[in-house]
Amino acid sequence: MSDNTPDKSELMRSNIVTILFTVILLVIALTLWAWSSPDVVDTSPVGAITEINPWLLWGIELVIMIGLFFFASLSTINLRLMISGIRAGWTEMIALIIVVTALAFFMFSPELAAATLVATLGILSYFYMIQR
Incomplete structure (x- = not known):
């Protein structure tokens, strides 16, 4: 692993972008998740996407959850590095x-969570x- 750590201003800029x-x-x-409610699913974009292809909505939800993990983990790693000078460990990840x-389990489905x-x-x- 590289021993050179980025400057504090670079870490701050990176944290702002990844947290955003x-x-x-x-x-x-x-x-x-709100648009998937049975009350509004027929008039929401989720209903329109489901009419086109139900797997398309599932794929969109999966990509969003993967992106959420990716950027949240980068934020965690950079924030810990900025605060303590040590990158995040296994516990945080x-x-x-x-x-x-x-x-993913509570908002969408057990299959999407898996x-x-x-x-x-x-x-x-x-x-x-x-x-x-």
């Missing part, structure tokens, strides 16, 4: 995987490989 993307993806996920998988879990573990292994 995390919040945007979380708002989009909450919007899709596993906790983040549990939170994102729980969000797919999110597999994808986030893949992203975590990618992060592990690039740090070497």
